[in-house]
Amino acid sequence: MKFKPIIIVAGEPNSVFIEILIKIIKKKRFKSPLVLICSKKIFIKQAKALKEKIQFNEINENEISLKKNFLKKFNLIDVEYNQSKAFEKISSKSNKYIKNCFDVGLKIMKKKISNKFINGPISKKKFLQNKYNGVTEFLAHKTKTKNYAMVIFNKKLSVSPVTTHLPIKYVSKKINKSKIIQQVKLIDNFWKDKFNSKVKIGITGLNPHCESIDELNEDKKIISPVVKKLNKQNINIKGPFSADTIFTKANRNKFNIVIGMYHDQVLTPIKTLFEYDAINITIGLPFFRISPDHGPNENMLGKKKSDITSTLNSILFLDF
Numbered sequence: 001m002k003f004k005p006i007i008i009v010a011g012e013p014n015s016v017f018i019e020i021l022i023k024i025i026k027k028k029r030f031k032s033p034l035v036l037i038c039s040k041k042i043f044i045k046q047a048k049a050l051k052e053k054i055q056f057n058e059i060n061e062n063e064i065s066l067k068k069n070f071l072k073k074f075n076l077i078d079v080e081y082n083q084s085k086a087f088e089k090i091s092s093k094s095n096k097y098i099k100n101c102f103d104v105g106l107k108i109m110k111k112k113i114s115n116k117f118i119n120g121p122i123s124k125k126k127f128l129q130n131k132y133n134g135v136t137e138f139l140a141h142k143t144k145t146k147n148y149a150m151v152i153f154n155k156k157l158s159v160s161p162v163t164t165h166l167p168i169k170y171v172s173k174k175i176n177k178s179k180i181i182q183q184v185k186l187i188d189n190f191w192k193d194k195f196n197s198k199v200k201i202g203i204t205g206l207n208p209h210c211e212s213i214d215e216l217n218e219d220k221k222i223i224s225p226v227v228k229k230l231n232k233q234n235i236n237i238k239g240p241f242s243a244d245t246i247f248t249k250a251n252r253n254k255f256n257i258v259i260g261m262y263h264d265q266v267l268t269p270i271k272t273l274f275e276y277d278a279i280n281i282t283i284g285l286p287f288f289r290i291s292p293d294h295g296p297n298e299n300m301l302g303k304k305k306s307d308i309t310s311t312l313n314s315i316l317f318l319d320f
Contacts, residue, residue, distance in 0.1 A: 002069050003032040003033070003319075003320070004068075004114045004115060005032060005034065005064075005071055005075070005114050006030075006033070006034050006035065006114065006116045006117075006118060006318050006319070007035050007037065007105050007108050007109065007113075007114050007116060007117050008021070008034060008035060008036045008037065008118045008119070009038075009105040009117075009118070009119040009120065010037060010038035010039075010101060010120045011098060011119050011120030011296075012090060012098065012120065012121060012123055012126075012127070012296045013038070013039060013042050013083065013094050013097065013098075014088050014089065014090050014094070014296065014298065014301065015090075015121050015122075015297065015301070016296065016297045016300050016301060016306040017121060017292075017296070017311070018038070018042070018047070018120075019046065019050055019302075019304060019306055020292075020308050020311045021036065021311065022047060022050065022054050023308050024308050024311060024312050024315065025073075025074050026052075026054065027308075028312065029073065030319045031319050031320075032116065032319050032320070033071035033072065033073060033074075033075060034315070035064065035075045035077060035108075035114075036056070036074070036075065036076045036077070037076075037077045037101045037104050037105050038076065038078075038079060038101060039078065039081035039082075040058065040076060040078040041081070041082060042081060042083070042086075043056075043076065045085075045086040046086045048086065049087065049302055050302065050304055054074070056072075056074045056076040057071070057074065057075045057076070058075070058076050058077075058078060059071075059075050059076070059077060060077060060078070061077055061104050061108065064077070064108060064113055065111060065113060068113050068114075077104060079097060079100050079101050079104060081094065081097040086302070087301040087302050089298070090123050090126055091126060092126045094126075095126065095129075098122060098127050102119070102139075102142070105117060105119075106139075106142055106143070109286070114287070115286075115287040115288055116287065116288050117287050117288060117290070118289075118290050118291060118292075118311075118314050118315065118318065119135060119289070120291070120292070120311075121291065121292065121294060121295045121296045121297075122135060123295075123296060124165065133164050133165040133166055134150075134164050135282075136148065136150050136164055136280075137164070139285060139289060140284070140285065143285055143286055145284055145285050145286070147182050147186060147284050148186070148282055148283065148284030148285060149182075149183045149186050149187065149282070149284055150164050150281075151187065151282075151283055152266070152270050152278050152280055152281075152293060153278060153279050153317070154270065154273075154274050154277055154278045154279075157255065157256070157258065157270070157273070157274075158256060158258075158270075158278075159257060159258050159259070159260060159266035159270045160183065160187060160257060160258075160259045160266070161260050161261070161263045161265065161266050161267065162174075162175060162179060162180060162259065162260065162261050163261065163262050163263065164263055165263060166262065166263070168262065171261060171262045172206060175206060175218055175222060175223075176222065177222055177226050180203075180222070180223065180226045180259075181226055181230065183259065184201060184226075184230055184235060184237060185235070186283050186284050187257060187259070187283065188235050190283045191256065199236065199257060200254065200256045200257075201238070201255060201256070201257055201258075201259060202238055202239055202251070202252075202254065202258045203223060203227060203237060203238070203239035203240050203258070203260075204239065204240055204242070204246055204258065204261060204265060204266070205218070205219035205223060205239070205240035205241065205242060205243065205261070206219060206240075206262075207219055208242070209244075210240050210241070210242055219240050223239065223240040223261075224240060227239055227240065238254075238255075243265050243266075246258055247269040247273070276294065276307045276309040276310045277309050277313065278310060278313075279292060279293055279310055279313050279314045279317060280292070280293045281317075288317075288318055290314040290317060291314065292311040292313075292314050293310045294307075
């Protein structure tokens, strides 16, 4: 059986991602070939700086269609980028390079050579420049996807924020019935397709203790009616729950995933519980898209101390 390749866009060149990837490739073998899209010069420079030796099979984006069934364990598509040192300070200098890497990766996905896509971390401030809230929205725009959602996945418990990298003052304005229903249905279908199981969903309220002194109480007027409507459609969702208690052990064990109204409401507890043992999945795209649940980690460049768990789990999730 031939396994489709896992397409990996390295992302920000001055990050710990190449270090982590080298550690993983030296430690683990996968059924699926890995195709890394990055600068060959940067890869070699960083491997040398880290005192690591690793072999790769260089191919180009046009060859991959012909060689998709004959790829090596670790393949590299070179995208030109020059910097004098192995590691430099993160800046907007790399923006065009990162965009070019994404463009190559998305061309490959469009050709249906693979349905498995990983991107390394980027600097949202430098690369996205306030045009998109995050890479989730960037890829949704690139693939013309209207209905999508972020899922931070762990086998024991996952979370999904209704709003992603959005300033807190805008959150309440973006909470509405149709958005929540769309997200719940995406999650329900994802669990059916990927795990062949009926997902158990808990949903938080927006306000502390699901109460508000305002006339508009989003928990009563938006979230509660949505839960009732979805239950009638045979979707297993309960709530809204107060966000300060849903993550207690007795409560979180009742669910596969908790949907929250904003980013830190659910990502803070999930990272407290599992630290690096989680991956970021964008559901709703025309392919599986995953990124490790950490940033470039500029302070750890070249130190060989970065945790491989999230990147390793990203690859393992797609190794089918």
